[in-house]
Structures are given as C-alpha cells and as structure tokens.
Amino acid sequence: MAPAACLAGPAMSLQWRRRPLLGTPVGWSDAVHPVLRNVYAARGVLTPADAEHRLQRLLRPDGLGGLEAAVALLAEAIRTDAAIVVAGDYDCDGATGTALAVRGLRMLGARRVDYAIPNRFLHGYGLSAALVDTLQPAPQLIVTVDNGVASVEGVAAARARGIRVIVTDHHLPGERLPAADAIVNPNLPGDGFPSKHLAGVGVMFYLLLALRAQLFPQGESAGRAARETDPADRTPPGGRPDLSALLDLVALGTVADLVPLDFNNRVLVEAGLRRIRAGRACPGIGALLELSRREPALLSAADLGFAVAPRINAAGRLQDMRLGVACLLAEDAATARRHAERLDAINQERRALQASMVEEARVRVSADDLAGDAVGVALYERSWHAGVVGLVASQLKERLHRPVIAFAPVDGGETSELRGSGRSIAGFHLRDALALIDARQPGLIVRFGGHAMAAGLTLRREDFPRFAHAFDAVARERLPEEALHAVLHTDGELPPGAFGVDLARQLQAGGPWGQGFPEPLFDNVFDCRRWRLLGDRHWQLELHDPRDGVRYDAVLFNPQEAEPPPRLRAAYELVLDTWQGRERLRLRLRHIAPA
CATH class of the missing domain: 2.40.50.460 (OB fold (Dihydrolipoamide Acetyltransferase, E2P))
Incomplete structure (x- = not known):
C-alpha cells in the first residue's frame, strides 16, 4: 500500500x-x-x-561499568564540598533524571549542587561546548544525565577548563567516546550489566545507590546496601538516606522515555507507582496529576506516559526545560502548582502547534505524493517548529507504517541548518541507518544520535534532498516487503x-x-x-x-x-x-x- x-x-x-x-x-x-x-x-x-516486582529483586549495581570511578569522584566532591553541576537533557527522562540527581546528591551530603539544561535552540543536544561556556563560575565537577556519551567536544571543553566530568547515559555510543573521567552506561561495549534498557533516570538512580553504599555502609556489604527497602518504609535501617523517596521520578522518566519494560524496569516503575498511589509523590508530580485530572490512588503507567510526561516535555520542546526541572524540585504544593500551571499552558500551545503541523504533513504527502512508494520518508517545511518535529514524525510513522524523519529550521531559519527527529518501525534500527549514511557520505550529516526506534540529527538545508534520497535507499535495503505491512x-x-x-x-x-x-x-x-x-x-x-x-x-x-x-x-x-x-x-x- x-x-x-x-x-x-x-x-x-x-x-x-x-x-x-x-x-x-x-x-x-x-x-x-x-x-x-x-x-x-x-x-x-x-x-x-x-x-x-518487589524492590528486593532489583538488579544490583555491581555489574554496571564505570560506577567505581564515578562513585570515587562524587565521594571526593562531597568530602571537599566541591561545586557540582548536573547537566541534563531537555526531555522528560532528562528532566526527571536531573531532579533525581540534584535531590539524591543533596540527600547524600552534597551541599553545592546546581543544574544546567541545554536550550535546544541555543545550545543543541547534550553537554555541548556552548553549554559549558554558560557555567559561570565553573564548577569542579559536571555530572551528565541522559546524555554525554556523544559529547566529545563538550567534555573536551570542560576538561580544558579544569572541570572533571562524569557521564551517565543510556544512549548507544558512537565510534569515539568522550574523554570523561568516568562513563556509566549499560550500553557501552562489553558492559556486564544484565539489563540494557535502563532509561537515563534509571542509570542515575543506580549511581546514587552505589554512592550511598560507599558513603553509608553501616556495616553492610556494598551489594546489600544497594538493595532498597520497600518504598513505604519511612525509616530505612541504620539511618541511611532513603533513596526510595526518589522512585516516583524514576518511574515517570522510565515510562516517558519509552524504554522497554523488562523485569528490572518493571520493578522500578511499579515501586514508583506504589509511592504515587500512596499519596507520597513529590509536589511537582502531584500538581501535574491534579491538573491532568488523574486520581493518584488509581494511577497506571499509561497515565504517566499520556498525562504527566507531555506536560513536562512541552517545556523542552517550546521553551526551556528548566521550567520542568523546577516543577519537579519544588518543595511545597503552592510552588509546584504555579510551575505545573505554566507547563500545562505550554502543553496546550504545543498541542495546537502539533495538530497544525501534522495536518500540513498530511496534505503534503497526499497532494504531491511526496511519500509515494518511499520506504524511508523525510519531510521538511520551513514553517515547522524544531521542538515539535519528533511528534510529527511519530504520528506519520503510525499512519504510514514507514520510518519517518521530520525536519524544521534551526532558530526559526536564522541559520542554514535543519534539525530532524525520526521515529522508526520494527525491524529498522534508525540510529544504525544514520550511521550507515554517515559512513557512505561523510559530511552529509552534521551530527546525529539516538536509539533503534528514535533518533535526531542536524543537516545543512541545501543537503536535505540528498539526505532524503539516501535515507530512502537505506530503508529499501534494510526493510523487507513484509515489514512494511502493519501487524x-x-x-x-x-x-x-x-x-x-x-x-x-x-x-x-x-x-x-x-x-x-x-x-x-x-x-x-x-x-x-x-x-x-x-x-x-x-x-x-x-x-x-x-x-x-x-x-x-x-x-x-x-x-x-x-x-x-x-x-x-x-x-x-x-x-x-x-x-x-x-x-x-x-x-x-x-x-x-x-x-
């Protein structure tokens, strides 16, 4: 068809x-x-x-590579009262992971913890050199969350300023890793952690578990100290900080990032849901649930994905994800409500913009047969918003049952670059496809990254026709005819x-x-x-x-x-x-x- x-x-x-x-x-x-x-x-x-799905069955951190070096750096930073900046990402996984890191590090004794979130329109993705330049005064340590494994230049810029860097990420690495002081990522080649599906917030939670075991052993083995008590337990043994208080954030970020819910992720999500259902969510999540008319006692994972996550994601798509992090870090209901109302208003704007862009895409495809018999579909409109193209690609992918990448101008057309966001179907690894195009035509793609089912990239505007042809060619090679029929x-x-x-x-x-x-x-x-x-x-x-x-x-x-x-x-x-x-x-x- x-x-x-x-x-x-x-x-x-x-x-x-x-x-x-x-x-x-x-x-x-x-x-x-x-x-x-x-x-x-x-x-x-x-x-x-x-x-x-009991927390006692959560995988232990032991097999997660890079933890020992990362824990040593954080323990030293806490002991010396060093300034720490958590560098997050502008999606819900990045926002929840950033809030988790800030709250968790403070619980474990860090007193000088701040956070920085890139503005997708000013700094681009991840720990870029541009983002590092904004950190004034410079911290002693940067900890990335949900990004960093592709931030070769950004990490180099930080190290040149004498800043140590811990990368925590879950994205697939490229051919070259950044020269960070420590990298914690279950998807690094040879990493022994059994679950490869942790979200960025999940990776950060494991780092906090390992750090707590180091700082608060209380006579226990590190392995036992890494296992959480039930989230309903308000009095953790030995006076150790109760990291289960952060599991509502872990659940939200894990569901929002659409990582597969393997057994370990189901344990994390179920523990966070139990906490929310018991009325013990952080004020920010509570306010977002109230605005979305969701009853906490009856909450499901789908409610997190369809009601709460879009309101947080909207900030990163249209404005500044620091608004989302501020909501999740709010200490009282009134402050959380103010932030949540702003996020809700931004989300309403996002929905209207998305509907308009999807309709334009529908007309484009129908009127000029742009997709035609294309297997890999690439679309670009000068009027589209770069923060919303991923949602357009997602909806078109569902309707077309083809991998789709939608592009919009960076900075509203002020530069000559386009930013694209893609969504894929079963059987087509989107990031690997972009890597193949990059290998065949060096320089065509300015930068790229992502997963099997979702990826992002930057192009020069004049190269869009060439990229669209190359993307379709790779999709034709890698997708058999039977994969193009929806099941x-x-x-x-x-x-x-x-x-x-x-x-x-x-x-x-x-x-x-x-x-x-x-x-x-x-x-x-x-x-x-x-x-x-x-x-x-x-x-x-x-x-x-x-x-x-x-x-x-x-x-x-x-x-x-x-x-x-x-x-x-x-x-x-x-x-x-x-x-x-x-x-x-x-x-x-x-x-x-x-x-």
Whole structure:
C-alpha cells in the first residue's frame, strides 16, 4: 500500500495476529485468572516469581561499568564540598533524571549542587561546548544525565577548563567516546550489566545507590546496601538516606522515555507507582496529576506516559526545560502548582502547534505524493517548529507504517541548518541507518544520535534532498516487503463469561504495562446496536456479543471511519471506569474493522 493512500484514507489495513504463548504457565494459584496467566505467558512471564516486582529483586549495581570511578569522584566532591553541576537533557527522562540527581546528591551530603539544561535552540543536544561556556563560575565537577556519551567536544571543553566530568547515559555510543573521567552506561561495549534498557533516570538512580553504599555502609556489604527497602518504609535501617523517596521520578522518566519494560524496569516503575498511589509523590508530580485530572490512588503507567510526561516535555520542546526541572524540585504544593500551571499552558500551545503541523504533513504527502512508494520518508517545511518535529514524525510513522524523519529550521531559519527527529518501525534500527549514511557520505550529516526506534540529527538545508534520497535507499535495503505491512498483535478472543470486573481488576494490577510489555489487548466480533458522538471526535458505543447477547459499553477515541459498521471486529482493552465511587466494566477500543 502506498504511504500517501494510507495517510489520506480512512484507516490503515492491519494484519491481525495472536501473540503466541512463550511457554507453559506453571505454579499459579487458582486466584489468578486463567486469562491473565496466558497474557503473562505471551510476554514470557511463566511463573509467579516472574511477576513479583518487589524492590528486593532489583538488579544490583555491581555489574554496571564505570560506577567505581564515578562513585570515587562524587565521594571526593562531597568530602571537599566541591561545586557540582548536573547537566541534563531537555526531555522528560532528562528532566526527571536531573531532579533525581540534584535531590539524591543533596540527600547524600552534597551541599553545592546546581543544574544546567541545554536550550535546544541555543545550545543543541547534550553537554555541548556552548553549554559549558554558560557555567559561570565553573564548577569542579559536571555530572551528565541522559546524555554525554556523544559529547566529545563538550567534555573536551570542560576538561580544558579544569572541570572533571562524569557521564551517565543510556544512549548507544558512537565510534569515539568522550574523554570523561568516568562513563556509566549499560550500553557501552562489553558492559556486564544484565539489563540494557535502563532509561537515563534509571542509570542515575543506580549511581546514587552505589554512592550511598560507599558513603553509608553501616556495616553492610556494598551489594546489600544497594538493595532498597520497600518504598513505604519511612525509616530505612541504620539511618541511611532513603533513596526510595526518589522512585516516583524514576518511574515517570522510565515510562516517558519509552524504554522497554523488562523485569528490572518493571520493578522500578511499579515501586514508583506504589509511592504515587500512596499519596507520597513529590509536589511537582502531584500538581501535574491534579491538573491532568488523574486520581493518584488509581494511577497506571499509561497515565504517566499520556498525562504527566507531555506536560513536562512541552517545556523542552517550546521553551526551556528548566521550567520542568523546577516543577519537579519544588518543595511545597503552592510552588509546584504555579510551575505545573505554566507547563500545562505550554502543553496546550504545543498541542495546537502539533495538530497544525501534522495536518500540513498530511496534505503534503497526499497532494504531491511526496511519500509515494518511499520506504524511508523525510519531510521538511520551513514553517515547522524544531521542538515539535519528533511528534510529527511519530504520528506519520503510525499512519504510514514507514520510518519517518521530520525536519524544521534551526532558530526559526536564522541559520542554514535543519534539525530532524525520526521515529522508526520494527525491524529498522534508525540510529544504525544514520550511521550507515554517515559512513557512505561523510559530511552529509552534521551530527546525529539516538536509539533503534528514535533518533535526531542536524543537516545543512541545501543537503536535505540528498539526505532524503539516501535515507530512502537505506530503508529499501534494510526493510523487507513484509515489514512494511502493519501487524496488530492481540491476546485473542475472550470467551463468553470471561468478561468481568474481577478480570479487569487483575489485568489492571498485573502490570506495569508499557513499551516492550504491552497492555493486554483482546479481539472479538460484536454487533453495534447504538453509537453516539462523545464530544466532537470520539464514539461511545453499545456492543452486543453475538454468542450470548450480553451488552457492553465501549468507547473509541479519534476514529478514522465515518461511522461504525453494524457488525465489527474490535481490538480492545478491558478496563474499569470509576465514576462517583462505582466501578463499571468498559471496552476501550483500539482498532475496529468490518466483520
């Protein structure tokens, strides 16, 4: 299917496939619903132990390379009362990691801790030389969070000024590493840490655990000292600082950065969610939840990703991420509320700008067949905002099912450079593709970095046509035809009698669900008896199961079709709708097709 047709048409054609079980569930009690056991088995969780997300099962820091050198530098800085600057990033992972580092280092005894966040329009990404120049007076130590592994020039600029540098990052390294005093990154070649999916905030949390073990051993082994008590424990043993107080930030940053929720990340996220549900979130997260009308006691990982993270990210996209960090560092509810209201207003501006840019992209692709039969799609508009192009690429990627990179001028067109942000599909490693283009055509890409599924780069404006051709060529080489057809994976049909509040409750509590550990999604055929508009864009439906005639309430957000068919096949989540203290079963439809 041509991308232009897909983007302009009513809905993308999907191949529906059932997730296979990856083994036989064993050892589960009868209290665990058989449907949940099979949902787990389709995600490789075969025993109750695989679903025990207790902090005592968190991986120990021991295997994480670079910790020993980083801990020694931080311990010395605290002992000598050195000035420390935390250099973060302008996304939610970077903001939460920065707030975590500042709060954590202060808890561990550092008195002179400040932070610096690059302005994406002035300093570019990461610890740049331009950002280092703004640090006046110069600190004795810089600690990067969620960046730095590609900051060769920035680290060199800092070292030339006599500043020591610790890099903490999770991004894939390039061919050349910065000459930092210590680098902590589970994705460095040969690093022995078992989980390669820590977010930047997670890497920083592990560094704080290791530092605490060094500074507050209390007669324990470093390994045991690195293991947290339950977040609800307000009195950690031996008077050691309770780093579990920071797990709400770890959960938010991990979910926001869309890193795969492997077992270790699920432990971190679940611990942070427990803290928030107990009403013990930091004031900034509490204020953002209140503005987004989310009930802390019922919070899910999806709420963090869709309600809280975008409000923080908006600051880095349109203005200055220091606003987001200030909100997360606020010590009282009133201050947090003021910051949260500013972030909410910026996010509303971002949403309007994004909608306009996505519509322009849709028209471009449809009108001039820009995508045509392209496999790798690159788009550029002079009027687009560089802080929002990543969201445009994400939406187009979903509609086209092609890797997409969207570009905008740097500094509103004042320079000759373009900044691009890309999103990919399964089977196409975006950062590796950019590295291949860079190797084949040296100098075409000014700079780049990122992950398999998301990456950023800078180009000269006059080189955009050449890059667009090269990107499409690499995508054609590396993506087989079958990878260009979107696949919808579900957990199969729910049998009659399985629909119920008890199952919905167990599914809700069975996560945390998210990237790499997807929310349970079922598919069944229903008769649509009634439907109506919900607001201006959504549908509320009355569905009936043709097997037994049972009626279900359903909702579909942002449908592509003009109206639902009388009999439809629906992919849906089984959720609980809580209203005025009452629980109601509801089907949250994700996709529909005529049956």
